[in-house]
Amino acid sequence: MTHFKQVALSHASRLINHGPTVLVTSAHGTARNIMAAAWSMPVEFTPPRIAIVIDKKTYTRELIAASGGFGVCIPCTTLAGLTHAVGSESGRTVDKFLHYGLKARIGPVLGMPLLEEGCAAWLECRLISEPHTEDAYDTCFAEVVAAAADERVFQNGHWRFTEDNVDLQTIHHLGGGNFVRPAGMFHAGDAAAKKP
Amino acid sequence: MTHFKQVALSHASRLINHGPTVLVTSAHGTARNIMAAAWSMPVEFTPPRIAIVIDKKTYTRELIAASGGFGVCIPCTTLAGLTHAVGSESGRTVDKFLHYGLKARIGPVLGMPLLEEGCAAWLECRLISEPHTEDAYDTCFAEVVAAAADERVFQNGHWRFTEDNVDLQTIHHLGGGNFVRPAGMFHAGDAAAKKP
Numbered sequence: 001m002t003h004f005k006q007v008a009l010s011h012a013s014r015l016i017n018h019g020p021t022v023l024v025t026s027a028h029g030t031a032r033n034i035m036a037a038a039w040s041m042p043v044e045f046t047p048p049r050i051a052i053v054i055d056k057k058t059y060t061r062e063l064i065a066a067s068g069g070f071g072v073c074i075p076c077t078t079l080a081g082l083t084h085a086v087g088s089e090s091g092r093t094v095d096k097f098l099h100y101g102l103k104a105r106i107g108p109v110l111g112m113p114l115l116e117e118g119c120a121a122w123l124e125c126r127l128i129s130e131p132h133t134e135d136a137y138d139t140c141f142a143e144v145v146a147a148a149a150d151e152r153v154f155q156n157g158h159w160r161f162t163e164d165n166v167d168l169q170t171i172h173h174l175g176g177g178n179f180v181r182p183a184g185m186f187h188a189g190d191a192a193a194k195k196p
Numbered sequence: 197m198t199h200f201k202q203v204a205l206s207h208a209s210r211l212i213n214h215g216p217t218v219l220v221t222s223a224h225g226t227a228r229n230i231m232a233a234a235w236s237m238p239v240e241f242t243p244p245r246i247a248i249v250i251d252k253k254t255y256t257r258e259l260i261a262a263s264g265g266f267g268v269c270i271p272c273t274t275l276a277g278l279t280h281a282v283g284s285e286s287g288r289t290v291d292k293f294l295h296y297g298l299k300a301r302i303g304p305v306l307g308m309p310l311l312e313e314g315c316a317a318w319l320e321c322r323l324i325s326e327p328h329t330e331d332a333y334d335t336c337f338a339e340v341v342a343a344a345a346d347e348r349v350f351q352n353g354h355w356r357f358t359e360d361n362v363d364l365q366t367i368h369h370l371g372g373g374n375f376v377r378p379a380g381m382f383h384a385g386d387a388a389a390k391k392p
Contacts, residue, residue, distance in 0.1 A: 011371075013371075014370065014371040017234055017235075017368075017369055017370060017371055018215055018368035018369060018370050018376060019214055019215005019216065019237075019368055020215065038213055039213075039237040039238050039239065040237060041215075041235040041236060041237045041247070041249065042235050042249075043235065043249050043333045043334065043335055044333065044334075049333065051237070051247060051333065051335060053237065053238075053239050077380075077382075080382070080384045081384055081385075081386075083384065084384030084385070130328075130329070132326075132328070133326070133329055133337075137239045137240065137245065137247065137337060138239065138240075139239055139247060141329075141333060157371075158370065158371065158372065158374070159370045159371075159374075159376075161376055166380070172214035172215055172368075172378060173213055173214060174210065174213060174214050174354065174355045174378075174381070175207075175209075175210040175213055175353075175354065175355075176354065177383050177384045177385060178354070178355075178381060178382070178383055178384075179381070179382055179383075179384060180214060180355075180357055180378035180379060180380060180381050180382075181378075181379060181380045182368060182370075182376035182377070182378070182379070183376060183377060183378070183379030183380065184273075184362070184376060184377045184379065185370070185374060185375070185376050186273075186276070186374070186375055186376075187373050187374055187375075188276050188277055188279065188280030188373045188374075188375060189277075189280070189373060190277075
């Protein structure tokens with residue numbers, strides 16, 4: 001059974017606000033692909049928009065250009081090995097979903113393949129065509145048109161990272177294949193503004 | 197004494213690769229400012245380039261437009277309260293460096309004010325003028341021209357987050373004033389690619 005619940009679009013930016021490494025999924029016709037991306041960020045709350053860096057030489061960019069959409073899936077610690085692996089090979093010659101036995105659900109708005117098992121959340125995104133930044137900086141802008149998250153780790157618009165849900169937590173790439181996960185959640189109000 | 201050491205420009209992207217919340221510093225003439233930004237990412241390794249979202253209505257954007265540069269300072273857990281505070285007020289009417297007693301050093305290339313006390317690293321950045329994305333998405337592209345980090349938490353081009361340096365760790369905003377820090381560092385090779 002799935003623990004995924006719909007996330008209000010006004011809360012979608014929070015899913016990537018803290019800088020998780022993500023999986024980018026794409027599809028066009030019968031072709032589909034999945035790759036890793038460490039570089040993404042929200043750029044607007046409402047409408048929810050993001051920017052993400054996807055190399056122009058990738059098969060993913062080809063599929064996004066053809067379909068106008070893509071998925072952003074946020075892997076948990078249990079998928080770190082896979083995240084590293086799918087970032088190191090091209091989907092031009094192999095269907096990585098089949099190769100790794102990944103079960104994809106079909107996105108509600110754009111029909112993008114989305115992972116839930118092993119992931120904490122997903123966002124379905126519609127590309128906003130920006131040929132200059134796509135070319136000069138490999139930076140793609142997109143509007144989030146649907147989002148969902150595992151309610152065991154994201155509830156009422158907020159991440160809840162605790163010692164009892166480590167397997168469901170997001171992963172953050174430090175470079176060189178090293179990752180960290182979020183810990184020690186605290187509220188800034190508890191750390192009064194003070195001189196360093 | 198400072199524990200800051202120069203970071204090779206080829207490693208600069210790693211400083212923000214894992215999604216820390218940052219402080220943006222700016223200066224022009226005798227005016228200067230500091231604000232918080234949760235949304236930034238690398239876009240290129242070499243030359244090292246980043247993208248960062250800075251609202252067009254801010255005083256910071258005005259100073260950046262005038263000087264062509266800015267600083268990105270990466271606050272530690274001890275500065276979380278301050279990071280939240282400087283993100284909530286404008287520098288048009290108050291010099292926040294004076295107000296909070298912040299000691300700034302002068303950047304080596306562009307002369308931007310940079311924080312070391314209470315921060316884990318800084319990057320000095322030269323704006324790459326992109327009027328359309330600055331206007332449409334509040335997204336500023338920049339080239340990193342100098343970088344440094346506290347050697348107690350960033351060594352030889354790699355972050356080293358352990359239980360013995362919690363006070364020096366980066367902070368990641370979840371929304372609503374809640375932050376997490378990095379923990380449980382692991383290598384993807386230790387988590388074999390497997391079915392979820």
